[in-house]
Amino acid sequence: xxxxxxxxxxxxxxxxxxxxxxxxxxxxxxxxxxxxxxxxxxxxxxxxxxxxxxxxxxxxxxxxxxxxxxxxxxxxxxxxxxxxxxxxxxxxxxxxxxxxxxxxxxxxxxxxxxxxxxxxxxxxxxxxxxxxxxxxxxxxxxxxxxxxxxxxxxxxxxxxxxxxxxxxxxxxxxxxxx
Numbered sequence: 001x002x003x004x005x006x007x008x009x010x011x012x013x014x015x016x017x018x019x020x021x022x023x024x025x026x027x028x029x030x031x032x033x034x035x036x037x038x039x040x041x042x043x044x045x046x047x048x049x050x051x052x053x054x055x056x057x058x059x060x061x062x063x064x065x066x067x068x069x070x071x072x073x074x075x076x077x078x079x080x081x082x083x084x085x086x087x088x089x090x091x092x093x094x095x096x097x098x099x100x101x102x103x104x105x106x107x108x109x110x111x112x113x114x115x116x117x118x119x120x121x122x123x124x125x126x127x128x129x130x131x132x133x134x135x136x137x138x139x140x141x142x143x144x145x146x147x148x149x150x151x152x153x154x155x156x157x158x159x160x161x162x163x164x165x166x167x168x169x170x171x172x173x174x175x176x177x178x
Contacts, residue, residue: 004160007174010153019145024055035059037093042066044100047157048128063088069107080110090120100157101129104136
């Protein structure tokens, strides 16, 4: 695979951490007196989950789901596969889906509908990044860190073909260098 280069830093680590602290505070207020189940969408959201849960003041458990619609491409295929399902029941539980980025919304819409069929007490969505102009289905986060332009971003858990996840900043991936 030809190497891709980083074009620029879109969001720096301190800006990301400040926003996550704000999200944690708001979520804690909204769920005061309730127990929360954080459902992390693997692999991209795991770093966001770890940082977010350190800012929560309400009791929270975590579970993980792995879904795929990208493969090794920068475009969603629209075909969603569950690669790893939850380990616990969500029936009558307050659930918060932790997502790294909402792009077309196809994967998240499928996931939300799948989880709603399991009869949770409530289900909401928090995303670090949102690209609303790319949306193909009607789904919107309850909590959003940043709205970003239509650029392919990597870092802070987001990848291109499993590369760049460990970058502490969110960076724009340049077009392929010929």
